[in-house]
Amino acid sequence: MRNDLTTPLGLILAGAFFGALTLAAHAQQPANPPAAGAAPAAAQPLPPGSPLIGRPENEAAAKLAPVAPPPLAAAPDKLPLAKLKVPAGFNVEVYAAGMANARSLAQSDKGTVFVGSRLVDKVYAIVNKEGKRQVKVIASGLYRPNGVAFKDGTLYIAELSKVSKIEKIDDVIDSAPKPTVIYDHLPKDEAHGWKFIAIGPDNKLYVPVGQPGNNVLHDDAHGQIRRINLDGSGAEVYAVGVRNTVGFDWNPESKHLYFTDNGRDWLSETVPEDELNRVTKAGEDFGAPFCYQGNIIDQELGWGKSCSDYTSPVGLMGPHTAALGMRFYTGNMFPKSYRNAIFVARHGSWNKSKKHGGDVVVVKLDKVGKVKSVEPFLTGFLQDNKYVGRPVDVMQLKDGSLLVSDDWNGAVYRISYGKPKVAEE
Amino acid sequence: MYKRLITAFAFASITFTASAETVPERAAPCLACHGERGTSETENTPSLGAQQAPYVLIQLFMFREKLRVFDTMNDMAKDLSDDDLRAFSDFIATLPKPVPPKDAGDSARMARGQALAHQYLCNNCHQPDFSGNDNVPHIANQREDYLSKTLSEYKDNSRHGYDGTMADVMQPVTKEQIADLAYYIAHFR
Numbered sequence: 001m002r003n004d005l006t007t008p009l010g011l012i013l014a015g016a017f018f019g020a021l022t023l024a025a026h027a028q029q030p031a032n033p034p035a036a037g038a039a040p041a042a043a044q045p046l047p048p049g050s051p052l053i054g055r056p057e058n059e060a061a062a063k064l065a066p067v068a069p070p071p072l073a074a075a076p077d078k079l080p081l082a083k084l085k086v087p088a089g090f091n092v093e094v095y096a097a098g099m100a101n102a103r104s105l106a107q108s109d110k111g112t113v114f115v116g117s118r119l120v121d122k123v124y125a126i127v128n129k130e131g132k133r134q135v136k137v138i139a140s141g142l143y144r145p146n147g148v149a150f151k152d153g154t155l156y157i158a159e160l161s162k163v164s165k166i167e168k169i170d171d172v173i174d175s176a177p178k179p180t181v182i183y184d185h186l187p188k189d190e191a192h193g194w195k196f197i198a199i200g201p202d203n204k205l206y207v208p209v210g211q212p213g214n215n216v217l218h219d220d221a222h223g224q225i226r227r228i229n230l231d232g233s234g235a236e237v238y239a240v241g242v243r244n245t246v247g248f249d250w251n252p253e254s255k256h257l258y259f260t261d262n263g264r265d266w267l268s269e270t271v272p273e274d275e276l277n278r279v280t281k282a283g284e285d286f287g288a289p290f291c292y293q294g295n296i297i298d299q300e301l302g303w304g305k306s307c308s309d310y311t312s313p314v315g316l317m318g319p320h321t322a323a324l325g326m327r328f329y330t331g332n333m334f335p336k337s338y339r340n341a342i343f344v345a346r347h348g349s350w351n352k353s354k355k356h357g358g359d360v361v362v363v364k365l366d367k368v369g370k371v372k373s374v375e376p377f378l379t380g381f382l383q384d385n386k387y388v389g390r391p392v393d394v395m396q397l398k399d400g401s402l403l404v405s406d407d408w409n410g411a412v413y414r415i416s417y418g419k420p421k422v423a424e425e
Numbered sequence: 426m427y428k429r430l431i432t433a434f435a436f437a438s439i440t441f442t443a444s445a446e447t448v449p450e451r452a453a454p455c456l457a458c459h460g461e462r463g464t465s466e467t468e469n470t471p472s473l474g475a476q477q478a479p480y481v482l483i484q485l486f487m488f489r490e491k492l493r494v495f496d497t498m499n500d501m502a503k504d505l506s507d508d509d510l511r512a513f514s515d516f517i518a519t520l521p522k523p524v525p526p527k528d529a530g531d532s533a534r535m536a537r538g539q540a541l542a543h544q545y546l547c548n549n550c551h552q553p554d555f556s557g558n559d560n561v562p563h564i565a566n567q568r569e570d571y572l573s574k575t576l577s578e579y580k581d582n583s584r585h586g587y588d589g590t591m592a593d594v595m596q597p598v599t600k601e602q603i604a605d606l607a608y609y610i611a612h613f614r
Contacts (some may be wrong), residue, residue: 190593324543
């Protein structure tokens with residue numbers, strides 16, 4: 001992998017980030033030298049790619065900042081269950097609680113559910129023992145261990161800049177050894193550094209590396225999805241032009257990888273929309289940071305670029321909605337119309353005055369694999385423009401029910417169909 | 426100074442194991458270093474007055490879980506329950522605001538610091554009066570040494586934030602600028 005981080009680019013990267021949010025006002029024309037007299041006594045010109053770029057200078061924008069979840073998991077009786085809505089015939093219940101910052105989900109062949117986290121240092125397991133569910137911490141002291149995946153008895157964990165594994169996890173669940181690192185040839189940027197991981201039908205582990213900032217040029221170690229063998233060898237870049245994907249799965253029919261990608265901040269209240277993308281061949285370029293949502297050339301970085309040079313999304317997921325975890329539904333429990341549909345957890349916007357998302361939607365595809373419809377499935381996390389919960393990932397259990405993680409409350413919910421367990425109005 | 430810290434800790438461990446005390450009583454050892462009335466007189470130790478309760482909760486949680494590493498505070502927090510964390514956070518938020526230094530500050534440095542605070546938009550998330558909001562801390566009249574240390578630690582990521590925001594924000598800020606920012610925010614009026 002080429003390393004381009006010479007000084008000038010280093011500078012560019014230095015100014016870059018996701019944290020962008022916090023900053024950013026003057027500098028409509030960042031690449032220009034010191035905008036004479038623009039900002040009050042600006043000490044230095046902003047480096048190109050600085051997060052200060054793009055944030056409009058107005059009161060409404062200044063009010064927007066990333067939303068931090070409470071650090072403590074909510075007690076089971078404090079969960080917003082009564083506020084959650086699902087379509088008629090479906091039921092929602094608490095599957096497990098008390099897992100601070102519960103994020104990505106994976107499941108062992110024995111039914112153990114693994115739960116990663118981002119703001120704490122733990123990976124949890126939800127274990128079924130004699131019909132009783134228990135939550136265990138199986139790994140701690142990890143750094144932003146957002147990603148979990150399971151294959152042939154082995155649990156894979158993705159931290160900010162490394163992937164590790166615990167073999168025969170179900171056999172050692174009560175006293176799991178420290179994870180063994182299999183791959184750490186990864187950048188260490190905080191911005192978009194946390195990872196979702198999953199294992200494809202080719203038996204390779206897919207590992208994203210986000211772009212290291214809101215809207216930045218970067219070297220070719222970033223802005224991509226890689227795949228590696230399960231022993232950590234054979235890394236190759238599978239998709240590029242990926243800003244920050246935190247969820248993907250393979251179409252059970254076409255076997256194509258579908259992934260959500262979060263659009264840039266600050267362009268406007270209504271665009272760009274987050275993307276649902278499909279990779280049909282290795283090496284495809286999805287456009288970020290030059291082209292967003294298939295038809296918006298970035299106003300700063302997109303000069304000289306054309307959206308037609310990149311693969312367009314198969315569907316749009318709403319502006320700033322933070323479409324994260326997504327899985328195809330292959331179970332038998334839900335009605336037939338849900339078969340091979342995609343459930344997508346939208347964590348919910350922060351970069352928008354009226355919050356949007358904060359729900360799970362069901363995405364149905366047409367015959368050529370493009371998005372036909374996006375409909376609400378699990379709602380109620382957003383109340384009076386405030387979050388009472390934020391969904392991160394979805395995962396189908398073996399019985400065909402669907403789990404949804406909520407990092408705001410540190411809980412996992414289960415959605416089933418038929419035989420109501422929870423009364424719905 | 427060091428001696429005083431040790432004394433405070435000895436006292437702390439006793440206090441924390443005792444039950445049926447009020448939160449202010451239990452917080453006495455905290456205030457021995459952090460300042461009785463919200464203003465710290467201890468080197469590199471932050472003033473806690475008027476701190477945002479959700480921010481304090483996050484920090485106490487991180488100390489307890491060793492997500493933020495500082496032995497003294499890791500020890501202080503290690504036996505606290507979730508309810509303790511909430512109670513201490515709420516209590517700390519009620520302490521009076523830190524008192525600004527008596528001197529108004531060197532006008533040239535203040536002007537430089539103010540320009541930087543506006544350039545980097547500290548005054549957005551932290552509010553125009555630097556009183557913070559929710560998970561974003563109150564920083565007005567914080568100790569200069571602590572501000573300077575904290576900003577440097579965010580910049581080199583030796584202090585991991587709860588999320589990566591401050592690590593990112595600090596990347597383009599130089600060492601000299603950190604000194605001016607800390608000076609300005611400490612002397613803010």
